[in-house]
Amino acid sequence: SQWGEENLQALSIQEGEDVTMNCSYKTYTTVVQWYRQKSGKGPALIILIRSNEREKRSGRLRATLDTSSQSSSLSITGTLATDTAVYFCATFSGSWQLIFGSGTQLTVMP
Template identity: 85%
Template sequence: SQWGEENLQALSIQEGEDVTMNCSYKTYTTVVQWYRQKSGKGPAQLILIRSNEREKRSGRLRATLDTSSQSSSLSITGTLATDTAVYFCGVYQGGRALIFGTGTTVSVSP
């Protein structure tokens, strides 16, 4: 597997809470992309973070990237029930297309 065990998670939280999910990878990359996949749909890109950014924000989302530890995180503040989904991080391996981890399932209760 390409991914560390911490990428395999299921989190259940209440609306309004904050959540952070982590992703570790073994291949060299300068870019990590985070995607969200809702039930019955394809993944949708949330945020792209480059190695020279370390942190990037988009609305309630915050992504970090630490190339020295080969890890990235995605945080969602003030979660809504509509944030219920599986979240994936994706990296490029050797110039190929994106490869994805197993994902983190987030369930937000109203």
């Protein structure tokens, strides 16, 4: 597997709190994608960060990428109950083979 520490985790927080999810990868990559999967749906891309960017923001989302430690994080500020989902990091291996990490089940309680 090209993924390291990102075993399927479960996080449960209260609405309004901030949360950070982490993943680490083993093989060289130039881009890390974060997908969100809501119950009964397919994953949807929420943010993409490249190796020449240390940080990327999109609304309440913030992604970081540290190529030296081969790790990426996704933070969500001011969480809402609608942020409840599984969050995956993913990166390409080979030509166009997108490989997903194990995911974090985030539950935001209203």
